[in-house]
Amino acid sequence: MTLIPHRTVASQLAVQLRTDLKKGTWRGWLPSERVLSRTLQASRNTVRAALEQLKADGLIEPVRGLGNRVVGKAKPPIVEHQTRTVGVLIPEPIGRLRPLIALWIDELKDLLIEEGYRLRIHEGRQYYQTNPARALDRLIGQHAHSAWVLTLSSEAMQRWFARRKTPCLVAGSTYPDITLPHYDLDYRAICRHAAGILLHAGHRRLALLNRESRRAGDVDSERGFVEGVSRSPHRDATAVIAYHRDDVDSVARALRTLFDQKNPPTALVVSNSYAYLSTASVLAQRGLRVPQDISLISRDDDPFLASLVPEPARYRVGPHSFAKKIVGSLLQLLNRSPSLRSPAPLLPKFAAGGSTAVRP
Amino acid sequence: MTLIPHRTVASQLAVQLRTDLKKGTWRGWLPSERVLSRTLQASRNTVRAALEQLKADGLIEPVRGLGNRVVGKAKPPIVEHQTRTVGVLIPEPIGRLRPLIALWIDELKDLLIEEGYRLRIHEGRQYYQTNPARALDRLIGQHAHSAWVLTLSSEAMQRWFARRKTPCLVAGSTYPDITLPHYDLDYRAICRHAAGILLHAGHRRLALLNRESRRAGDVDSERGFVEGVSRSPHRDATAVIAYHRDDVDSVARALRTLFDQKNPPTALVVSNSYAYLSTASVLAQRGLRVPQDISLISRDDDPFLASLVPEPARYRVGPHSFAKKIVGSLLQLLNRSPSLRSPAPLLPKFAAGGSTAVRP
């Protein structure tokens, strides 16, 4: 009959953190207190109480505005690929991502568990800024995952991972001269096809509502859209591109500049399903009817689009197939298979909806 | 990074007592609770909580006036050797559920994994029909989960589980005379509050757009809404309730019957966020502007609502807090803790949006 040493949660966390420190799980800096509180399933106050003990032991040294520095000498670089975890980077809380993305991340999590891996989600805007080196350095130092999955990745982020040669997979498109394994929809073909559909319905003034951040997929979309218009036999067709950010006001502004001009477009391709919602409601406020006054096509699919009237014409893709492809590539990466070529981009099916009409 | 299994002192004691029992430290009878409380350095209440768990596992058998008898090995069929999985029932593929539901199921999955459980999702309409006995019989027979979580549950389903005494937790409201552990939002209070908001803004002809299926939460909503109107000081206020199914056409029909009558409502509470989308777009098609012509309130929250213009007034709730509460109750169920009372229903915060306006 042994006695339990310290039974408060804080002390238990302290014990655990001590052993993790000794193992060299973190080099340089501990994860932030807020992150620890999430991964350890304890409140920040409790985590702080535990850290207080480590600080008293001289194991860590908190620095205001920076973090908790690991004070011991650098442990041998433990290659903890035995942890069998995979990290995924997302820019925002998963609840604010598009539902479809959340769904395939969910599927990915399940499939990886079957393979004996755990998926850890790392959310933060700091990884997506123009110079993410510092934030990424710290992240990689703090979490020794077997591989990383990049979603909605920026060019700087891709370059950083390509240079570091950290095992990583881009869930999305890569930028022109970056060679990382990746898998994505064929946005170029999608938007070329969308332009074709609208031209065939008689529209001549087309517009693409695109994200300003110029992610690889958005760049591809733009190129495909312009190609679709310029290579058409209709020489009088014009393509305009309007940019917006992720907030609603920004979409409203972009639409205002589009429709306040003399010859406003009669057909619109929206590259983001949230932006589609904003677009539909802003147009309704302006008294424009879909599809009588303007035709809409959504590049992205998401479940909630099915509840709109009229139903948006869009390109449908199941989350399951996407997740399976990602897992396939990921397992190749984890097993260090020699053949690490990216699968061909996915071309989803076009689902016609009531949001497009023929222009007389 | 491993997690401490269960951090309450009671659970720690239970673990310790279990191993001591297995080692055969005591034969026949355990030391008295007062003695244990002294040797284990814990209060008698805590010791009793631990013993409660052992009793639930069939390891000991308390006898009044004598003590806690050590039962031989009479534990085989109990949960101990089961697969340690939890099943969750949903009516539709998870991609078609509301994003918020998918989110908290996701959180639930994560939290359970930390506790050493796996979450299995069982999707099928057959469990939600009017007489689901056969389907449920087969399901339970095929999957020996430690516990079940019921989402969007029907009355028949709840009755079946209550009768079978299968360990289960209702994520949602229970029907009046069913006693199952459950956790939900306080829909009654929400809709009462919504009615109050609209009345205070000068509206007198209110309507609630509700699901036809009459789930417990929807029944509560209806009651709260009617209460909110009938108990108001405005004697001229009227409440109408229109029913719809899950498809878009059904919502459109319900709206038609509401607005084709002589005195259509000027304010509408929509109890489902998908239905809110349909409603907003149908109203736009009819040329009604929100909020100038009609005020809207959404009972449910979902991320995509933030992309609408004007932003819907709604009741916000974070998926994390909901999932944590569910996990808490679930662990109580799995550990057979004595206190199996349902937590108080959650009252989310009202977030005013541009979708409501004062009626002169």
Next chain:
DNA sequence: TGTTGGTGGTTCAATAATAGATTCACTGCT
């Protein structure tokens, strides 16, 4: 340059767990 977003530091109210105590009903013993 000011702004923004991430840090640790601090405080606070609400809640849950635990301690400590009392009373009760029951058992076996004298």
Next chain:
DNA sequence: AGCAGTGAATCTATTATTGAACCACCAACA
């Protein structure tokens, strides 16, 4: 019958923990 020991059921403090605000600080961005 009386008694001492048992589990059962309460109750009230006290403490631990949570969750959520703030603040001051730091670095990157525009």
